[in-house]
Amino acid sequence: MALVGKKFPNLSVNAMNEMGDTFQMNILEEAQENNKKVLLFWYPKDFTFVCPTELHAFQSALEEFEKRNVMVVGASCDTPEVHFAWLNTPKDNGGIEGVTYPILADSNRNLSSRLDILDIMNESYDDETGAITVEGDNVTYRATYLIDEEGTVFHEGINHMPLGRNVKEFLRLIDAYTHVQEKGEVCPANWEEGKEG
Template sequence: MKTLISKEAPYFKANAVLNGKDIVNDFTIQQYKGKKYVILFFYPKDFTFVCPTEIYAFQNILPSFEKRNTQIVAVSTDTEYSHWTWLQMPKKNGGIHGVTYPIVSDINKTISYNYGVLSGFWNCDCNNNSVKIEGKGELVAYRGLFLIDKKGIIRHILINDLPLGRNVKESIRMIDALQTFEKKGEVCPANWNIGEKTMKANHEGIIDYLSS
């Protein structure tokens, strides 16, 4: 499997719901290039159980992302109308009312496929000059997450299987690590958090711990 790390984030233009209510048909993350970092995360389905816990987890700490000049964008293979309906439902009824960041429709499965998070696969049966294409397994998105820098380059990837909810706060730590590296040219060791010591190689190739 080829990795997208250090490569330009695959382009897409798709239908999406903005601000929890506005449907648009030309949403693209390229609008943030040169301006903001992006956390692009995929989830399997609307109207499910684990997915709203993740969606609200991002919303609950949205100010922390905004403080770091980072835009949150969600994607699933549902339609924009499914997203919109779910966004109108109160949380107590299983909805995600109150979520304000963009939620993108990947109804054609192409975004999930290009980012390497589409579960299942297509099977092509070619026989007697005819072609039969069918899906094997459920063609929904795994719980993928991509940290994209202001140049549009993917710097961090996390992909969970469908039953495994992700740790949203880890996204904050990774943004802090990336921004610290960009600012100081110093790298961040295991379990590093903002304010802790960073690392830098000296002329002899020895790693020194520095005060952040």
């Protein structure tokens, strides 16, 4: 079922920060307890080509998000150890050195399977052994969630694997939603802050 208009799932997930600390993060609580918006973006795998570009793009725009009281969180199904190794790899070597926002390490897929954004299909159950076999790498699509200060999802979007995201569009959506929150107005298409609605 679509998540828009509902609360984000209440789950704690492993995460890694730039210090190399592994800690537990609950997106819903982050939003509600800190009275912040959250932008949560998923990418398929660490140590690949498209992904670091996106991660750097969000890092470059981090100040813009913070001005809008938005917490940015990245996420993949790699382990905290792998995130840390990637964080320590220079950008020139395909790493994400310099990224300062936290990155979820959903290695047990608790959150991504709840969001239904894993690239697996055709599950087959082996009666004899009780094991499940799937097709696909069991990693996530390029899904993005915008969550407001009450934990309600106000945008969700998924791009096919090879398709990068546009950071500015998320800023626009956040501004438009904030405008609705503050002004009680419904926001027409193509709305942009400062332009005529």
